[in-house]
Amino acid sequence: MKAHFGRKIPNLEALKAATRQAKQEKHSGSAYTVVREIEFSDEEFKNFAEDLLEDQPWIGGTDGGMNQAGEIRCIRVRNAQTGERILVNSEGYDYPRYTAIEE
Structure with missing residues (x-):
């Protein structure tokens, strides 16, 4: 599985725009593996995605980084109502330093 990760993306709309641009520029994305999943209600997901x-x-x-296979270790954040998913690679920080939309 591959996704287009962006660094320090401020919100979901900016992440969607960055993903569209990466696809238009024919970037292949980065291999990743999900180490954990967080499920939010629609309201919780929207609050998270706003900032x-x-x-x-x-x-x-210990969340984030890369495994020995070179895959990005990430947390899948899922909207329970819509199924929308954001991948988070914190790189050891307390915020989503790198994010991607999981398709």
Whole structure:
């Protein structure tokens, strides 16, 4: 599985725009693996997606980075109502430092 990760993307709309641009420029994306999944209600997901640079209590210091196979280790954040998914690679920080839309 591959996704187009962006660094320090402020919100979901900016992430969608960055993803569209990456696809238009024919970037192949990065291989990833999901280490954990967080499920939010529609309202919780929208609140999270409005500010992707906000510290999150559910992100731990060992989340993110790469595994030995070279895949990005990430948390899948899923909207329980719509199924929309955002991948989070914190790189050891408390906020979603790198994010991608999972298709």
